[in-house]
Amino acid sequence: MILLRGPLLLAQLLVQSAFLALGQIRTHKTRAALTTVGIVIGVASVSTVIAVLTGFKEHVLSQFEAFGTNKLYVVPDRPDKGPLRRAPWHIIRFTPEQFDDIKRHCPSVEQVTRVGFMNRTIHFRDRSVENVRVLAIDPAWHRIENRHVELGRPFSVIDEDQARPVCLLTPKARDKLRLDRDCIGQEILLGSRLFRIVGIVEPHLESAMFGQGESDVEACIPFMTAWKMGQPWMLVIATSKSTELSQEARAEIRFFLRRVRNLKPGDPDTFRVEVLEKYLSQFKQIAMVITIVASGIVGISLLAGGVGIMNIMLVSVSERTREIGLRKAVGARPSAVLLQFLVEAVVLCLLGGLAGLMVAHGFTSLINQIIKAGIPDAEHYHAYIPAWAVVLSFGFAAGVGIVFGMFPALKAARLDPIEALRHE
Amino acid sequence: MLIRLKDVTKVYRMGVERIHALDGLTLDVTQNEYVAVMGPSGSGKSTLMNVIGCLDRPTSGSYELGGRPTTDMGAAALARVRNERIGFVFQSYELLPRFNALKNVELPLIYSKTAWWARRRLCHQVLERVGLSDRVKHRPNQLSGGEKQRVAIARALINNPAILLADEPTGNLDSRTSQEILGLFDQLHQEGQTIVIVTHEASVAVHARRVIRMRDGRVYSDLPIEEDPISQMQTAPEPPAPGGQGTEGPRRSQSRAQEEKSS
Incomplete structure (x- = not known):
C-alpha cells in the first residue's frame, strides 16, 4: 500500500494535469488549432506515406505468395x-x-x-x-x-x-x-x-x-x-x-x-x-528502407510543428505567470508545475496527432479509390494505416510534446513564486 | 514555539546596490496568536511575510517552523511546508478565473496527499466555515469582493494550516466588507487558528492581539494590543455598525496620516 502510494499520487496528478490541459485548450480553441497545424500535417503525411507503402508492400507480397515463395x-x-x-x-x-x-x-x-x-x-x-x-x-x-x-x-x-x-x-x-x-x-x-x-x-x-x-x-x-x-x-x-x-x-x-x-x-x-525467396527478402528490405526514409523526411515537418508548440507554450507560461505563482504558493512543487505544462504540451500534440491520423485516414481512402478507379489489375490494392504506424504517430507526437514542451515547462517550474505573484 | 526567527537578514541585489529588506530580525510567535505586522512600505513586512510563508529563504539567520528548521530545505520541501502548514490570503484574492469557488478551494489539495474522493467533502466543509455554502458553483467573476476573499480564506484553510498568513486582506474591500472579513478572522482565531496579518491600516490591526511594528527591516515595537498606541485611540474593536462610515472616517485618515509620516 505504501509502495503503491507514490505511483498512485503521480497518476492522480497526471490525470488532473491532463484535465487541466484540456480545459486550457478548450478556452483557447483557435490558438490550439493553429498551433497544432504543424503536428497535424506532419502526422498526416507520415501516416499517409506509410499507408500507401503498406498497401503496396502487401500487394506485392500477396503476389509473391500466390506465385509461391518456396x-x-x-x-x-x-x-x-x-x-x-x-x-x-x-x-x-x-x-x-x-x-x-x-x-x-x-x-x-x-x-x-x-x-x-x-x-x-x-x-x-x-x-x-x-x-x-x-x-x-x-x-x-x-x-x-x-x-x-x-x-x-x-x-x-x-x-x-x-x-x-x-x-x-x-x-x-x-x-x-x-x-x-x-x-x-x-x-x-x-x-x-x-x-x-x-x-x-x-x-x-x-x-x-x-x-x-x-x-x-x-x-x-x-x-x-x-x-x-x-x-x-x-x-x-x-x-x-x-x-x-x-x-x-x-x-x-x-x-x-x-x-x-x-x-x-x-x-x-x-x-x-x-x-x-531471395527476391522477396530484397523487396522487403527495399520497402523498409523506403518507409524509413519517407518517415524520416516527413518527420522533419513534425519538428517544425514542435517549434510551434514550444512557442505557444512559452506564451501560455508567461500569460499564466500569476497562476503559476499562486500554485507554487499553495504548495505546488516545481516538479508538479513542470508536469502540468509538459502534460499540456503533450496533450496538445496528441490531439494534433489524432487530427493528423484522421486526415491521413481520409487521404488513404481517397488514394484507394483513385487507384482502384485508375489502375487496372489493382483490385486487391488496399492502402491502410497499420497499427504500428498509429502507435508510432502518437509516440512521435508525444515525443515532440515532451521535447519542445520541456523548455517552457522548465521555465514555469523555475519561476520564483514571489516574482510570479507580483507579475502583472 | 510555532515561529522562531533568529537574526534573520534578507539582502536583495539591485544592480550594485544591496538592499537589506530584513536586517537582523528576531521574532517568536506561539500557537493561537493573532499578530498584526504594521509598518510603512519598504519596512520589510512583505519580505517578513514571504520568509514566514516559506516563499523566500533568508540570506542569513535561522527560521524554525513548528520546531523544524527550514533554512536548509530545498524547493520541493519548502513547497510541501507551504502546502501543509501555511495558508496564504492575498490582497487581490488570486483566484483562478476559470475555476468555480469549489475548484479554487480545492487547489492546495491537488498538491497534497489527500485522496481525490475526500476532497469534495473537505471543500464543502471549509466553504461552510467561511459562510459560502451557497456560492460553491460560482466563478470569481460572479462573486463580490468580500465573497472572493472568503473563497481565498477557505482555500487557505483547506489543509488546516499551522499559520494563516494574510497580506493586506482587506486592501481591496470597502469598509463594511472589510469588517466582515475581519470578523471572520476573529472567529477563526477564537477557533484556535494562528493568524499573522500584514497591514498598514489601524482599523485592521486593532483586531489582532499583538501588534508588531517594523521599520528598516527591524522590529521596533512589539506589544500586546492593549499597550499599542492604536488601542489608545480605539479601545475596543468595533463591530461593523450600520452606516459605519462615520466611525470609520477618522481611523482611516489616522492610518493614512501615519503612513505619510513614516514614508
Whole structure:
C-alpha cells in the first residue's frame, strides 16, 4: 500500500494535469488549432506515406505468395568463362533423365517437375488456334504451380510411361476452339498429332507482376510425350519443404546437378538455380528502407510543428505567470508545475496527432479509390494505416510534446513564486 | 514555539546596490496568536511575510517552523511546508478565473496527499466555515469582493494550516466588507487558528492581539494590543455598525496620516 502510494499520487496528478490541459485548450480553441497545424500535417503525411507503402508492400507480397515463395527454378545456363563457355547448346541443355534421382539426393526438395515449352497450332474439326503454348509437364506440376484439374483427370503414370497422346486444356483454349463445356474424350490435332482431351486445367493465376502477357490459351501434355515429339527446351521447377529451407534446397540441387552433369571442381556451373525467396527478402528490405526514409523526411515537418508548440507554450507560461505563482504558493512543487505544462504540451500534440491520423485516414481512402478507379489489375490494392504506424504517430507526437514542451515547462517550474505573484 | 526567527537578514541585489529588506530580525510567535505586522512600505513586512510563508529563504539567520528548521530545505520541501502548514490570503484574492469557488478551494489539495474522493467533502466543509455554502458553483467573476476573499480564506484553510498568513486582506474591500472579513478572522482565531496579518491600516490591526511594528527591516515595537498606541485611540474593536462610515472616517485618515509620516 505504501509502495503503491507514490505511483498512485503521480497518476492522480497526471490525470488532473491532463484535465487541466484540456480545459486550457478548450478556452483557447483557435490558438490550439493553429498551433497544432504543424503536428497535424506532419502526422498526416507520415501516416499517409506509410499507408500507401503498406498497401503496396502487401500487394506485392500477396503476389509473391500466390506465385509461391518456396519455388526454385533450375535453368540451363552457359557459363561466362572456362572451357564450356563456347560449348554447343546440346551439351548445356538439360535432358529428362538428369533429374530422375533429384528427390532422393535433395532432402529439402519437396516437389519437382520438368517443364518443356512448345508452340503449336491446335485444330479441332475446321477450327484452329495458332501459336498455343504447350506445356510439357510432370504430375507434380499441378501442385507446384497451384493449377489443378477442374474437370476430368490429370495425367496418369501410364500416360507418362507410355508417352500417350493425351492433353489438358485451359478453359480459354477450350472456348476458343468452341468445344463443349464437357469436352473430355474429344480429339484435337496438336501440331500434326492427334491428342485426346482428358481434362480441363485451371488457368494461369491472375498476377500483375508475374506472368504478364502470358496467354491463358494453353495446353498441357505429358512430359515424356513432348520429349519424344521433339525434345523441347526444358527447365525444372522445384519447391522446397518450406520457404526457410529454400537456400538449402538450392545448395542441394546445385551439388546434385554438378555431379550428374559431371562438372569437375573449379568448373563453373552450367545451370542456374533461382530462388524466389531471395527476391522477396530484397523487396522487403527495399520497402523498409523506403518507409524509413519517407518517415524520416516527413518527420522533419513534425519538428517544425514542435517549434510551434514550444512557442505557444512559452506564451501560455508567461500569460499564466500569476497562476503559476499562486500554485507554487499553495504548495505546488516545481516538479508538479513542470508536469502540468509538459502534460499540456503533450496533450496538445496528441490531439494534433489524432487530427493528423484522421486526415491521413481520409487521404488513404481517397488514394484507394483513385487507384482502384485508375489502375487496372489493382483490385486487391488496399492502402491502410497499420497499427504500428498509429502507435508510432502518437509516440512521435508525444515525443515532440515532451521535447519542445520541456523548455517552457522548465521555465514555469523555475519561476520564483514571489516574482510570479507580483507579475502583472 | 510555532515561529522562531533568529537574526534573520534578507539582502536583495539591485544592480550594485544591496538592499537589506530584513536586517537582523528576531521574532517568536506561539500557537493561537493573532499578530498584526504594521509598518510603512519598504519596512520589510512583505519580505517578513514571504520568509514566514516559506516563499523566500533568508540570506542569513535561522527560521524554525513548528520546531523544524527550514533554512536548509530545498524547493520541493519548502513547497510541501507551504502546502501543509501555511495558508496564504492575498490582497487581490488570486483566484483562478476559470475555476468555480469549489475548484479554487480545492487547489492546495491537488498538491497534497489527500485522496481525490475526500476532497469534495473537505471543500464543502471549509466553504461552510467561511459562510459560502451557497456560492460553491460560482466563478470569481460572479462573486463580490468580500465573497472572493472568503473563497481565498477557505482555500487557505483547506489543509488546516499551522499559520494563516494574510497580506493586506482587506486592501481591496470597502469598509463594511472589510469588517466582515475581519470578523471572520476573529472567529477563526477564537477557533484556535494562528493568524499573522500584514497591514498598514489601524482599523485592521486593532483586531489582532499583538501588534508588531517594523521599520528598516527591524522590529521596533512589539506589544500586546492593549499597550499599542492604536488601542489608545480605539479601545475596543468595533463591530461593523450600520452606516459605519462615520466611525470609520477618522481611523482611516489616522492610518493614512501615519503612513505619510513614516514614508
